[in-house]
Amino acid sequence: DQQVKQNSPSLSVQEGRISILNCDYTNSMFDYFLWYKKYPAEGPTFLISISSIKDKNEDGRFTVFLNKSAKHLSLHIVPSQPGDSAVYFCAAGLQGGSEKLVFGKGTKLTVNP
Amino acid sequence: DAGVIQSPRHEVTEMGQEVTLRCKPISGHDYLFWYRQTMMRGLELLIYFNNNVPIDDSGMPEDRFSAKMPNASFSTLKIQPSEPRDSAVYFCASSLGLALIYNEQFFGPGTRLTVL
Numbered sequence: 495d496q497q498v499k500q501n502s503p504s505l506s507v508q509e510g511r512i513s514i515l516n517c518d519y520t521n522s523m524f525d526y527f528l529w530y531k532k533y534p535a536e537g538p539t540f541l542i543s544i545s546s547i548k549d550k551n552e553d554g555r556f557t558v559f560l561n562k563s564a565k566h567l568s569l570h571i572v573p574s575q576p577g578d579s580a581v582y583f584c585a586a587g588l589q590g591g592s593e594k595l596v597f598g599k600g601t602k603l604t605v606n607p
Numbered sequence: 608d609a610g611v612i613q614s615p616r617h618e619v620t621e622m623g624q625e626v627t628l629r630c631k632p633i634s635g636h637d638y639l640f641w642y643r644q645t646m647m648r649g650l651e652l653l654i655y656f657n658n659n660v661p662i663d664d665s666g667m668p669e670d671r672f673s674a675k676m677p678n679a680s681f682s683t684l685k686i687q688p689s690e691p692r693d694s695a696v697y698f699c700a701s702s703l704g705l706a707l708i709y710n711e712q713f714f715g716p717g718t719r720l721t722v723l
Binding site: 588590 | 642655666710714
């Protein structure tokens with residue numbers, strides 16, 4: 495049973511345009527959400543996070559939106575750059591860490607020059 | 608700091624053989640995590656340690672898998688006997704603490720395991 499779902503295995507976007515990666519979760523107890531980025535042959539690296547008390551968190555070109563009622567979050571990358579091409583993992587857990595972090599299967603983003 | 612170190616980076620073995628994956632966490636990190644990445648299940652937590660003590664091993668798929676952390680700077684994940692369905696990328700990660708809001712998990716580069 496996948497508690498965190500990324501339904502799009504891949505996404506292709508033109509350089510300079512917006513990339514939108516989506517994530518859905520089923521466990522209403524989750525109160526902290528993260529996005530990790532993974533390049534080939536490397537481990538995932540933390541990108542951005544959001545607490546359930548917020549509905550938006552922005553860091554440079556990256557913005558994460560949280561819709562608690564829909565149990566949905568999205569990562570927006572504007573403008574997209576070829577260096578953003580990677581696999582993006584959505585993850586969810588509890589702020590206090592009392593439950594393990596649950597990851598989605600990932601979405602492979604390709605940004606074309 | 609060199610980051611989380613894993614070895615080997617690639618491992619090819621035959622079914623039935625024992626496989627040992629190794630991890631050196633970032634110095635000073637109290638938590639160590641073992642994850643497995645597959646196409647079917649994505650990135651899933653197998654087990655994690657706090658101060659060298661296993662805390663949650665509910666993700667370990669079966670008794671063929673075992674993990675140890677004999678000291679703060681070394682952990683192993685062993686599969687015995689290995690099976691083709693164990694083929695995956697295994698990641699080790701470490702963090703200072705467990706609370707997500709304060710503690711980032713730093714991942715190693717992973718070990719790509721292929722069981723023939």
